Amino acid sequence: xxxxxxxxxxAGGALALYLIFFVIPSIMxxxxxxxxxxxxxxxxxxxxxxxxxxxxxxxAGQNYLHFIRNTIIFTITTIFLKTxxxxxxxxxxxxxxxxxxxxxxxxxxxxxxxxILVVSLVFKSILNPATGLLNTFLxxxxxxxxxxxxxxxxxxxxxxxxxxxxxxxxxxxxxILIAGLMAIPDEYYEAxxxxxxxxxxxxxxxxxxxxxxxxTVTTVxxxxxxxxxxDIVFVLTNGGxxxxxxxxxxxxxxxxxxxxxxxxxxxxTLLFFIMIxxxxxxxxxxxxxxxx
Amino acid sequence: xxxxxxxxxxNHSVALVASLIMFIPxxxxxxxxxxxKVEASSMGAGLPTTLNWxxxxxxxxxxxxxxxxxxxxxxxxxxxxxxxxxxxLAAYVLSRNRSRFNRFIYFFIIMGIAMxxxxxxxxxxxxxxxxxxTQIGIILLYSATSIPFSVFLIYAFVGTLPRELDEAxxxxxxxxxxxxxxxxxxxxxxxxxxxxxxxxxxxxxEFLLPLYYLNRSAYWPMTLAVYNFFGQFESDWxxxxxxxxxxxxxxxxxxxxxxxxxxxxxxxGSVKG
Numbered sequence: 001x002x003x004x005x006x007x008x009x010x011a012g013g014a015l016a017l018y019l020i021f022f023v024i025p026s027i028m029x030x031x032x033x034x035x036x037x038x039x040x041x042x043x044x045x046x047x048x049x050x051x052x053x054x055x056x057x058x059x060a061g062q063n064y065l066h067f068i069r070n071t072i073i074f075t076i077t078t079i080f081l082k083t084x085x086x087x088x089x090x091x092x093x094x095x096x097x098x099x100x101x102x103x104x105x106x107x108x109x110x111x112x113x114x115x116i117l118v119v120s121l122v123f124k125s126i127l128n129p130a131t132g133l134l135n136t137f138l139x140x141x142x143x144x145x146x147x148x149x150x151x152x153x154x155x156x157x158x159x160x161x162x163x164x165x166x167x168x169x170x171x172x173x174x175x176i177l178i179a180g181l182m183a184i185p186d187e188y189y190e191a192x193x194x195x196x197x198x199x200x201x202x203x204x205x206x207x208x209x210x211x212x213x214x215x216t217v218t219t220v221x222x223x224x225x226x227x228x229x230x231d232i233v234f235v236l237t238n239g240g241x242x243x244x245x246x247x248x249x250x251x252x253x254x255x256x257x258x259x260x261x262x263x264x265x266x267x268x269t270l271l272f273f274i275m276i277x278x279x280x281x282x283x284x285x286x287x288x289x290x291x292x
Numbered sequence: 293x294x295x296x297x298x299x300x301x302x303n304h305s306v307a308l309v310a311s312l313i314m315f316i317p318x319x320x321x322x323x324x325x326x327x328x329k330v331e332a333s334s335m336g337a338g339l340p341t342t343l344n345w346x347x348x349x350x351x352x353x354x355x356x357x358x359x360x361x362x363x364x365x366x367x368x369x370x371x372x373x374x375x376x377x378x379x380x381l382a383a384y385v386l387s388r389n390r391s392r393f394n395r396f397i398y399f400f401i402i403m404g405i406a407m408x409x410x411x412x413x414x415x416x417x418x419x420x421x422x423x424x425x426t427q428i429g430i431i432l433l434y435s436a437t438s439i440p441f442s443v444f445l446i447y448a449f450v451g452t453l454p455r456e457l458d459e460a461x462x463x464x465x466x467x468x469x470x471x472x473x474x475x476x477x478x479x480x481x482x483x484x485x486x487x488x489x490x491x492x493x494x495x496x497x498e499f500l501l502p503l504y505y506l507n508r509s510a511y512w513p514m515t516l517a518v519y520n521f522f523g524q525f526e527s528d529w530x531x532x533x534x535x536x537x538x539x540x541x542x543x544x545x546x547x548x549x550x551x552x553x554x555x556x557x558x559x560x561g562s563v564k565g
Binding site: 002003004005006007008010011013014015017018020021022024025026028029032089092093096097099100101103104105106107108109110111113114115116117118119121122123125126128131132133136167171175224227228230231235249252253256261264265268269271272275276278279280282283 | 300303304306307308310311313314315316317318320321333334335336337375378379381382384385386388389391394397399401402403404405406407408409410411412413414416417421432433435436437439440443458462468471472493496497498499500515518519522529532536539540543544547548551554555
């Protein structure tokens with residue numbers, strides 16, 4: 001009866017597109033990861049675990065572990081920065097101020113709907129060491145020593161990229177946290193204040209525990225985004241200076257454009273397995289949320 | 293009382309500064325798009341001394357923005373319609389008939405939210421299917437990328453619609469297809485708008501897929517056109533700003549009209565009351 005009212009072929013279109021453009025390339029990728037597939041020869045040879053060995057031993061002139069390290073640093077730092085700043089702003093907009101709260105919410109979410117390409121281009125000019133707005137501003141208020149060579153300095157490039165991405169993503173996380181905060185009943189806070197709890201007590205013993213499920217979701221979103229980060233790095237620094245800011249995805253693009261398809265697909269496959277394992281936990285998490 | 297007032301003032305100032313910081317890039321783009329080349333050379337925050345509206349005419353012509361705009365509309369609208377409709381059909385049957393197999397298919401599809409794209413082998417698939425460097429290819433590709441998240445959003449919403457509707461329609465002799473399109477589809481409107489707007493903006497803003505899979509400049513969307521325009525006119529920030537402004541203007545307009553749906557969609561996906 002159910003199968004007749006809700007025929008499975010309804011799902012066919014979505015399933016077909018998903019299989020063709022997501023699943024099949026990923027499975028092909030696993031196969032090609034064991035080959036020397038490249039643009040210079042039509043032959044594709046099986047080379048076993050060689051590609052993986054190249055990634056995990058950094059002697060081959062290309063420091064792949066460095067890209068993986070950058071990706072992990074980027075991911076972890078942006079998770080912490082975005083969550084902390086977004087939580088601060090969310091608390092401010094739900095409790096600190098009443099008037100204009102919705103206006104601020106709309107403005108702060110704006111960076112999340114702009115193309116990452118555009119955000120990166122504009123920040124490239126803002127962070128220009130000689131003429132950029134940031135350094136001009138710092139010099140004008142007498143803080144010359146803070147005017148750095150942001151995206152050009154090998155030690156500051158990655159932190160600068162992280163800062164720009166935090167700017168871009170914080171409003172999005174904030175909006176989710178605001179919804180979470182508004183779902184906490186006021187009675188809890190009233191009861192706590194009658195019992196003599198301070199604002200800080202309520203924050204640690206009511207807000208944080210009740211916000212935990214939402215914080216988990218935002219962390220997962222930041223995690224999935226961070227591991228796959230590409231656009232912002234590609235446009236801001238293109239992996240430079242040198243290869244100081246290269247991440248896994250920009251390295252894949254680099255290998256791809258040099259015609260080393262086997263290597264590119266090996267990096268992709270590595271990421272695929274990590275994401276699938278994470279995805280499994282994410283789905284269990286979301287599942288629990290929707291059922292509960 | 294005074295302490296309370298000071299605290300209120302402090303809170304408002306912090307919120308205002310935060311909003312200003314969030315708004316700076318858009319502001320910079322707007323003021324610099326109207327400056328002369330010399331005036332805009334440092335992409336400064338000052339107001340333009342003369343209003344150079346001709347910048348827009350120049351970028352529309354030299355940046356081939358009309359074609360690019362047409363392409364972006366075609367890709368974003370086409371892929372959103374295809375992707376959201378297919379996702380709605382799938383989410384509907386998977387949510388209504390929760391057999392063991394269907395549940396597996398549902399999880400299998402939303403796994404795509406986490407799954408990274410393998411651009412190299414996808415290139416191979418695009419070549420084998422002759423979809424590479426074609427507009428229909430990029431539309432199908434974008435439809436596919438929107439499916440996992442749309443299925444996830446719509447699946448949860450279908451669960452809130454009463455089953456009695458379906459039963460009544462079936463008793464009245466509705467076919468499954470008619471039941472979906474004349475009874476269920478209209479009721480899905482709120483979630484379809486949310487999913488649709490998110491997909492529309494996401495596709496409009498994307499530039500990686502065309503960068504890989506469209507090598508003819510006549511097929512480029514706005515974002516890729518801006519990227520290449522920037523490569524050619526890097527020194528001329530007035531023109532680059534004008535080009536950027538024309539690219540983000542539709543995004544900002546859609547956002548301002550649909551912000552309620554966007555903000556609610558974000559939370560529907562992640563917070564369950």
